[in-house]
Amino acid sequence: MDNDKFIFCLEAVPDIDTEETTETFRSLEKLALQTGIDSIYKTCDTIEGLEESLNALLYEDHNFKNYEIIYLVVPGERNTICLNNYYYSLEEIAELFEGKMKGKILHFANTKSLDLDGEEAQYFLDVTRARAVSGYGVRSSKANSNPLDNAFFSFCQDEDNVIEIVELLHEKYYAACKLLDFRLYY
Template identity: 75%
Template sequence: MDYEKFIFCLEAVADVETDSTTEVVKNLEDLAFNQGIDSIYKTCDTIEGLEESLNALLYDDHNFKNYEIIYLVMPGEANNIRINNYYYSLEEIAELFEGRMKGKILHFANAKILDLTEEEAQYFLDITGAKAISGYGEESVKVSSSGLDKAFFSLFEDTDDVVEIVEELHQKYYTACKLLDFRLYY
């Protein structure tokens, strides 16, 4: 590995002023402590907060090239996210990120399902410049994707080939991949 890689995590919460340690924070701390994968964690409660956080990452963080994964923990439905009871389509999100995600993988936790048509996925990738978008076809409040998310992130330490990573993820964690319906659009 020629440079250290990081995860940028953005979680939608009801109120950014409320300070609480979520399961996501605990899992990111576990990744850092046990696997040496560092991350930046931010919360947002508005679409403006989401945009401000991404702009800060893009323009103020000189290590941005090292953030290979943008990890989005947000509720929603197949083709949208929900922030503070407002829905935003992935097309709208793509326009916010326009051209600024070159080489990045946007990964959604299973707080929302990711169910895109081929055209929707291609539009998102073309507009944002992202390498891939991944997530799950099964939303569940009972079964968190956090364990599989951690496994997915750790595989990036060895290679950048998303297809190879997903194949290895399915080989090692087949049951979880099937249960949560892991999906990758690239």
């Protein structure tokens, strides 16, 4: 396994000053223990916090090129994310990340549904320069995507072709992929 690829996770929380161990944090710890895949976990409660965390990663972390996946655990619907009761479109997020995500996969947990048409997906990929954007068509507080997210991250460690990754994920976790409506735009 190629362990020099990392995950950067940014999770939206109601208040960053309140320390709480989230389900996402526990899931990433489990992933690290089971597979050796390292991650950086940060929280944010505003769009400025999201931008500040990503800029710190981009400009201060010399290992940024090794972060293959930017894992966003933020609430929202279809083409928006919600931070501190404000909604931001994925177009706004794309402009925030403009040119900064070259070769990265931006993966959204199922805390927001990801439902882009072809034009929206292409705009996001072109502006951010990301390799792919993935997530789920089903937003659910009852069906947590962490196990499927971790399987996806593991496959990304071993395989570079996003089509192969999706095929493997569907082959091994078909029921979960269907239940959560896993999607990948590239």
